[in-house]
Amino acid sequence: MTTELRVLRPEEWDQWYGRLELAFGGVPESPEERALWSELTEHERSIGAWEDGECVGTAGAFSFRVSVPGGSFVPAAGVTMVSVAATHRRRGVLTSMMRRQLDDVRALGEPLAVLTASEPEIYGRFGYGVATYQLSMDVDTVRGGIVAPPGTDDVRLRFAPVEESAGACEAVYRSRLGSRPGMFARTPGWERLALLDPPADREGASAAQCVLAERDGDVVGYVRFHNKPEWDASGPNGSILLRDVEALDPAAYAALWRFLFGIDLTSRIRVRNRPVDDPLLHLVTDVRRCGVRVRDSLHVRLVDVGAALVARTYRTPVDVVFEVADPFCPWNEGRWRLSGDAKGASCERGSGPADLALDVRDLGAAFLGGVTLSSLAAAGRVRELRGGALAEASTAFASDVAPWLPHGF
Structure with a gap:
């Protein structure tokens, strides 16, 4: 059968949410919990995978503003309520929902997508990196x-x-x-x-x-x-x-x-x-x-690398060119020159030699300042191409206090 992916209709919410509950063990939530999540659901930002009238996949997003180093609040899609029916695993349902969702986030002009993961290993392949811990x-x-x-x-x-x-x-x-x-x-x-x-x-x-x-x-x-x-x-x-x-x-x-x-x-x-x-x-x-x-707590995905890196400030002056790999969102791939300090930043497409090479997942992990680029490099996930660039960027990206997500969503 053909699986149809479409925006959630308000009258479908009960079936859609019931599918989510089933995927997470089948224990119904209390009426007050269901009522709150029904009220908070942004139907136009929620999608369902349907097959022969049955919901077999769910994914939603909340319109958030998240604090970043420097104190600003950046628009972010809070990815949530993601599930695939046990009968439809390994059929590309999750990948199709992630593809649709990130395309929509980009169209809305939100530079970030964030989520908390029931299983952390799932979302790295879609470009999410663990940015905060609890x-x-x-x-x-x-x-x-x-x-x-x-x-x-x-x-x-x-x-x-x-x-x-x-x-x-x-x-x-x-x-x-x-x-x-x-x-x-x-x-x-x-x-x-x-x-x-x-x-x-x-x-x-x-x-x-x-x-x-x-x-x-x-x-x-x-x-x-x-x-x-x-x-x-x-x-x-x-x-x-x-x-x-x-x-x-x-x-x-x-x-x-x-x-x-x-x-x-x-x-x-x-x-x-x-x-x-x-x-x-x-x-x-x-x-x-x-x-x-x-x-792990909050996973961060840079949907627009340039806009995201401009949205925060940097602890010390930095001027580096990143070679970014992003096969799932290819519009981010290539070289980006970041120049910034504690007052602000610019980030443009770069044509010169790259100073650091990394995957967009690892740039997302370092984005909030709690995970250092140096620690990622020690794990082989960031490559230094110009001597001194790693220390410069790692120090600049760091936050004086640990980033933290106070509650789930």
Whole structure:
């Protein structure tokens, strides 16, 4: 049978999304989750593969703006909801959807496409590189503590209803937006993602709780979490399941973590997504008690190499010619001369000798400044063609703070 690829019609959403759920194990999401994703879906940016009236493939995109080194926000297609029916694997369905999607992103003039991957090995062949990583921890709060900086005792903490405090929490998040590359400027509706709290997803823990940090009557931070009571032969052994925590200054951040460490009847904090350079690593008395692990997070694809490299600034002056390989999006292939510094950049087609040669995937990995070109070169993925060019470009691309994606999409 012939597979038809077409833009999603609103009346097809339930079947389309049901196919996605089936591909990810077949466990239906809660009604509140389904309702939110239905509302957030951009139908004109979603495509389905159909065969004889049955949906056999799904892919969508959200219209995001992502922070980049220098503090600007760049339009990006947030690739999401990608699946292929188990009955239709290895038939080119995924490749055809990726082809259609990147062509559409280019036509819209968005220089970037980004995604989080259920299986990281899938998307490299389509030009996506791992640009951010996330920290997870199982923190032992019995045999560890917090060394708080001056001013921590001046921060007032109070419980607040999750829904009622959402506006204050979102204001703190917005204030933090320019602090790291990789964060999304949330459009209306996206703030509700942090409020989803279906009982089936709590792992036996409490409903979400929120504590606000205040100074002089102003909210300067917040933490949202679940409390999971547990007991064993030795007594209470509960866990705190962290949802998210943000603060506007070091004292407020330390105050929130000190509060989490001191919650009665608990002995650990389970953390699933923090920046790899999170200040907590320097607040704890014993980092070995934190069970630190790292995994990939945001994958970045340069859809328009020239526009993408101009959209960010560079830590130090740089003037290099890249030889870019991009067989999936051949309009990017060839030589690009990048000249830039902390004030701005230009990037034009280059005709002179190349200084560095790399695949577009690796340029995407380095784009947000968390993965160095030097480390990619050490893995054989970047070739230096002019002596000194690698160090020059690697230093210029680096970010002072690690890029980070606060939540999935």
